[in-house]
Amino acid sequence: MIEIKEATKVYSNGTVGLNKINTTIKQGDFVVIVGRSGAGKSTLLRAINRLHDITDGEIVINGKSLTKANGKQLREMRRDIGMIFQNFNLIKRNTVLKNVLSGRVAYHSTMRTLLGLWPKADVDLAHDALNRVGIPDKAYVRADELSGGQQQRVSIARALAQEAKIILADEPVASLDPLTTRQVMDDLRRINQELGITMIVNLHFIDIAREYATRIIGLRDGELVFDGPVEDATDEMFTQIYEREIKKDELLGV
Numbered sequence: 001m002i003e004i005k006e007a008t009k010v011y012s013n014g015t016v017g018l019n020k021i022n023t024t025i026k027q028g029d030f031v032v033i034v035g036r037s038g039a040g041k042s043t044l045l046r047a048i049n050r051l052h053d054i055t056d057g058e059i060v061i062n063g064k065s066l067t068k069a070n071g072k073q074l075r076e077m078r079r080d081i082g083m084i085f086q087n088f089n090l091i092k093r094n095t096v097l098k099n100v101l102s103g104r105v106a107y108h109s110t111m112r113t114l115l116g117l118w119p120k121a122d123v124d125l126a127h128d129a130l131n132r133v134g135i136p137d138k139a140y141v142r143a144d145e146l147s148g149g150q151q152q153r154v155s156i157a158r159a160l161a162q163e164a165k166i167i168l169a170d171e172p173v174a175s176l177d178p179l180t181t182r183q184v185m186d187d188l189r190r191i192n193q194e195l196g197i198t199m200i201v202n203l204h205f206i207d208i209a210r211e212y213a214t215r216i217i218g219l220r221d222g223e224l225v226f227d228g229p230v231e232d233a234t235d236e237m238f239t240q241i242y243e244r245e246i247k248k249d250e251l252l253g254v
């Protein structure tokens, strides 16, 4: 369970990225965060992984304060949180398998990972992860030889190899075509349902948000303006979150 209590983020230039956000996300939820550009979606995701610190409030994961954690405790908490980015964040010249294995770095000494001395159990885990995202045959291919959708699947496999209990995905399909978008979203849904991994996903496309989320969080100007089951996220509600009618380019439309 992730408890976000009065979370506030003020950037050093004074911009309020998040303003007193309160919400609780249960293990196994599939949450999609929506809102206009600049609403605070990325700021919230980065706060949940402590890629940056909130300036006020607290985030508690399974009873432990992420906000107060440091050193070993913070490393252990972050180990449970996988991250997926729009631009995949792979090491392009490395093989797919090496990229997936990099999900294991937090479990071993730096020296061991630098030398690539992965235990067999880790290598097996990495192959299993590639199997789960449907590209077991790509293990020894260089990452930059894959299509965008395949590269995003590698990054999902990396989060699986990490044995993350929570996956944060920041616009994971923004660089993909409509067909590949669905394939990647299907992967995320399958992983959520089969493994019970909590998904928190920022999405630009409202129809995709509705199709895949079990729960929608709507942000507007750093404030939480909607938080509820997807069935309650009506057209009127989206118009309120966006403070205007939904535009065509906010629908994938296939």
Ligand SMILES: Nc1ncnc2c1ncn2[C@@H]1O[C@H](COP(=O)(O)OP(=O)(O)OP(=O)(O)O)[C@@H](O)[C@H]1O
Residues within 6 Å of the ligand: 011, 012, 013, 015, 016, 017, 035, 036, 037, 038, 039, 040, 041, 042, 043, 044
């Ligand atoms: N490093 C930063 N320094 C100052 N202000 C920032 C920084 N990062 C984000 N902001 C501001 O914080 C607010 C929220 O930004 P954020 O990137 O979280 O929005 P978003 O909803 O993810 O937008 P988008 O959909 O365009 O990615 C915006 O006003 C943005 O300009």
